[in-house]
Amino acid sequence: xxxxxxxxxxxxxxxxxxxxxxxxxxxxxxxxxxxxxxxxxxxxxxxxxxxxxxxxxxxxxxxxxxxxxxxxxxxxxxxxxxxxxxxxxxxxxxxxxxxxxxxxxxxxxxxxxxxxxxxxxxxxxxxxxxxxxxxxxxxxxxxxxxxxxxxxxxxxx
Numbered sequence: 053x054x055x056x057x058x059x060x061x062x063x064x065x066x067x068x069x070x071x072x073x074x075x076x077x078x079x080x081x082x083x084x085x086x087x088x089x090x091x092x093x094x095x096x097x098x099x100x101x102x103x104x105x106x107x108x109x110x111x112x113x114x115x116x117x118x119x120x121x122x123x124x125x126x127x128x129x130x131x132x133x134x135x136x137x138x139x140x141x142x143x144x145x146x147x148x149x150x151x152x153x154x155x156x157x158x159x160x161x162x163x164x165x166x167x168x169x170x171x172x173x174x175x176x177x178x179x180x181x182x183x184x185x186x187x188x189x190x191x192x193x194x195x196x197x198x199x200x201x202x203x204x205x206x207x208x209x
Contacts, residue, residue, distance in 0.1 A: 060084040062091035065163075068176035070133075071102040073163055077109035080117030088120045093127075101133035102174055104166045107159075108139030118147060121157055136166040 060078040067073065072095045080088055095103060103124065107113075113121075125135040140148070140159040148154045160166040167175045 057084050057087040060087060062088065064095065065106065066176040066178055066180040067095075067100065068174070070100065070174040071104065071167075071170060071176055072098075072100040073104045073106060073167070073176060073178070073180075075106040075109065079112040080110060080120060081112060081114045082116040085116050085120055088117075089123065092120075092124050096124075096127060096131070101128070101131050102136070102170055103128060103133070104136045104138055104163055104170075106138045106163050107141070107144060110141065110144060113144050113147060115151075118151060118153060122153065125157060134170070136160060136169055138163040138166040 057078075060076065060080060063075045063077070065073050065075050074092065074095060076088070078084070092103065092105075105121075105124075121135065121137075128135050135157065137144075137157055137159040139162060145154075145159060148157055148159065158166075158169070160169070164178055167178050
């Protein structure tokens with residue numbers, strides 16, 4: 053599933069009963085705040101307790117974007133879940149450090165390393181493969197793009 057805003061795209065790239073891996077591409081700021089919260093809220097409302105957010109292709113995040121991440125973390129914690137960031141670039145890492153948010157929003161170099169922080173039973177298959185038994189039936193991985201180190205996903209039947 054992929055949801056788009058002119059400045060931000062949120063894509064589901066893998067999921068299982070407990071966990072969803074989403075990719076945020078573009079800019080996370082005030083203009084995309086409602087869109088971001090609706091997109092991650094949809095994932096959480098389907099029952100996902102943990103969320104790994106691949107921010108590798110995120111090009112900008114300001115204080116409003118940081119508030120979105122903190123709000124998502126708060127919501128997941130209320131459900132005994134976690135928000136884990138994967139692939140944070142230098143600017144986002146600096147924003148987290150300067151605001152003291154690094155401890156609240158743990159960031160890992162890759163999705164694989166972020167998923168390793170979760171109980172094995174809560175991890176979706178990674179990297180996702182077509183027809184994986186752990187992949188939510190609504191999400192079918194389609195193409196690997198080596199230049200972005202990313203999987204594109206599309207809505208299934």
